Amino acid sequence: MLILLPPSETKARPSRGAPMRVDALSFPELTGRREEVIDAVINASGLEDALRILYVPSTLGAEVEGNLAIRTRPARPALEIYQGVLYDALDAPSLSPGGRRRAARRLVISSAVYGAVRAGDRIAPYRASMCAHLPEVGKLAHRWKESLDPVLSAAAGKGLIVDCRSGEYAATWRPTGALAERWVAVRVPGASHMAKHTRGLVARVLCESDADPRRPAGLIPLLENDFRIELHEPAKPGAGWTLDVLPH
Numbered sequence: 683m684l685i686l687l688p689p690s691e692t693k694a695r696p697s698r699g700a701p702m703r704v705d706a707l708s709f710p711e712l713t714g715r716r717e718e719v720i721d722a723v724i725n726a727s728g729l730e731d732a733l734r735i736l737y738v739p740s741t742l743g744a745e746v747e748g749n750l751a752i753r754t755r756p757a758r759p760a761l762e763i764y765q766g767v768l769y770d771a772l773d774a775p776s777l778s779p780g781g782r783r784r785a786a787r788r789l790v791i792s793s794a795v796y797g798a799v800r801a802g803d804r805i806a807p808y809r810a811s812m813c814a815h816l817p818e819v820g821k822l823a824h825r826w827k828e829s830l831d832p833v834l835s836a837a838a839g840k841g842l843i844v845d846c847r848s849g850e851y852a853a854t855w856r857p858t859g860a861l862a863e864r865w866v867a868v869r870v871p872g873a874s875h876m877a878k879h880t881r882g883l884v885a886r887v888l889c890e891s892d893a894d895p896r897r898p899a900g901l902i903p904l905l906e907n908d909f910r911i912e913l914h915e916p917a918k919p920g921a922g923w924t925l926d927v928l929p930h
Contacts, residue, residue, distance in 0.1 A: 711832070778890060794811055841894060880929060
């Protein structure tokens with residue numbers, strides 16, 4: 683099972699520790715593209731209109747300035763760097779030992795700077811949006827879309843793809859062909875805060891379960907005790923499944 687998560691705007695900023703090694707991250711096929719994007723983000727962060735280019739609110743100039751040190755600043759595992767509503771609900775520190783092992787295998791987090799990382803990958807915090815259009819590489823969403831399909835298709839293997847992403851992050855990889863038959867987008871009606879919280883809870887429940895269903899219907903017994911769920915078949919050939927989820 684592959685559980686796709688979005689990143690968070692809120693990130694931990696550790697004050698001590700070794701810097702990130704780009705060549706040590708999961709999905710080494712992305713190393714060249716990561717190096718290219720990191721250089722482009724660093725260079726854009728030093729420009730007068732960096733906030734506009736990186737698609738960052740005007741109140742966060744200090745965080746964009748921190749991008750200048752992305753190669754040297756202390757790094758931590760991705761599940762420690764990413765914070766916010768979804769990650770609070772996932773509550774990785776309180777996962778059982780088995781849950782932590784499955785999180786390391788199953789969770790893949792989208793990133794505007796790193797493309798995609800696993801839970802244990804040591805990354806440096808950054809501030810940039812997938813909507814950013816950088817002078818050196820163009821729009822990040824388009825740049826990553828060129829690279830992610832073969833990498834994430836291979837990572838999915840023969841298991842389910844449970845997609846908790848949304849917006850521009852969901853657009854960077856859409857499973858096709860046989861993979862689409864095992865692709866389930868988690869949809870949460872209501873406000874953004876509730877949607878993020880519920881997706882985090884779904885990811886947690888799936889990490890705590892040792893079941894590994896191969897068909898979308900196999901998610902129902904894993905989630906129905908904790909949520910009100912409704913599974914919808916693809917609306918057309920080649921489209922994925924949709925799982926509507928609400929807390930009880």
